[in-house]
Amino acid sequence: SYVLTQPPSVSVAPGQTARITCGGNNIGSKSVHWYQQKPGQAPVLVVYDDSDRPSGIPERFSGSNSGNTATLTITRVEAGDEADYYCQVWDSSSDPWLFGGGTKLTVL
Amino acid sequence: QVQLVQSGAEVKKPGASVKVSCKASGYTFTSYDINWVRQATGQGLEWMGWMNPNSGNTGYAQKFQGRVTMTRNTSISTAYMELSRLRAEDTAVYYCAREVDCSRTSCSTFDFWGQGTLVTVSS
Numbered sequence: 001s002y003v004l005t006q007p008p009s010v011s012v013a014p015g016q017t018a019r020i021t022c023g024g025n026n027i028g029s030k031s032v033h034w035y036q037q038k039p040g041q042a043p044v045l046v047v048y049d050d051s052d053r054p055s056g057i058p059e060r061f062s063g064s065n066s067g068n069t070a071t072l073t074i075t076r077v078e079a080g081d082e083a084d085y086y087c088q089v090w091d092s093s094s095d096p097w098l099f100g101g102g103t104k105l106t107v108l
Numbered sequence: 109q110v111q112l113v114q115s116g117a118e119v120k121k122p123g124a125s126v127k128v129s130c131k132a133s134g135y136t137f138t139s140y141d142i143n144w145v146r147q148a149t150g151q152g153l154e155w156m157g158w159m160n161p162n163s164g165n166t167g168y169a170q171k172f173q174g175r176v177t178m179t180r181n182t183s184i185s186t187a188y189m190e191l192s193r194l195r196a197e198d199t200a201v202y203y204c205a206r207e208v209d210c211s212r213t214s215c216s217t218f219d220f221w222g223q224g225t226l227v228t229v230s231s
Contacts, residue, residue, distance in 0.1 A: 031215035035153075042203055042221040043145075043153065049210040054219060086153055090215065095169040097143065097155040 002091040004100035011106040012077050020103045022070040022087030032070040033088040034063060036081075037102075043086065047072060074105075082107045110134040112204050112222035119228045125192040128225045130204035137185035138162040141207040143218060144178065144189045146200040154200075158207065159187060194229045201226050 005023040012018040022032060032050050035043035045054050047063035050070065060075045074081055087100040115129040130142060144156040157168035159178040166178045177190045187204055202225045205218035 031210065031213060031217075033217045035218075042224050043205075043218075044221070045217060045219055048217040048219075049213055049215050052210070052212065088153075088218075095155060095171075096167070097158075099145075099153040099155065102152045 001094035006100040018074040020072045038083045114222040114225045117226040127190040130187040142187040148200040
């Protein structure tokens with residue numbers, strides 16, 4: 001079955017750029033979605049279809065996907081960006097919707 | 109505005125069943141699939157299954173086959189997820205989420221989520 005691998009944690013200083021990766025076999029051939037989840041809240045879609053942003057999501061959030069790695073990039077990181085981030089893909093080989101294990105973004 | 113409002117927290121004994129509701133508003137309920145995702149405390153997101161509110165068709169994750177049932181009542185724009193034979197490991201927050209088509213490609217994604225329903229399984 002298909003597996004998505006995320007680093008457990010990423011730390012970044014305010015104003016810097018955070019990059020959160022999502023690894024998977026030939027993930028570049030799939031559409032990757034990213035969700036932000038703050039403590040006690042439901043997930044929020046921040047990037048979909050590799051690099052598109054839903055309305056209301058700041059331009060500071062962007063995504064890319066190539067080869068075996070998809071990346072969520074957050075520029076000019078703010079304290080309010082501190083959250084767990086999950087990648088998601090659709091895969092036909094098993095249970096169709098898969099989530100990565102999540103990455104905790106800490107703003108130093 | 110689109111909203112998915114879920115039912116309140118539940119406490120159940122092992123072996124019992126739980127039924128969580130998800131009331132949709134702000135859009136045509138039958139136009140978008142509803143998915144269910146759960147999250148144990150301190151853990152990641154786990155997809156459980158989907159339902160097409162128009163046809164009632166469903167698809168369940170292998171892990172939950174035989175224990176989960178997803179239904180709907182279109183007259184009140186509400187989706188339901190029932191999980192039976194509960195065990196302690198089913199203690200989690202359960203979310204419903206609307207699935208929509210992507211704008212550029214043929215993919216789909218979850219654009220709106222309910223607030224979550226905590227189900228606690230304890231003797």
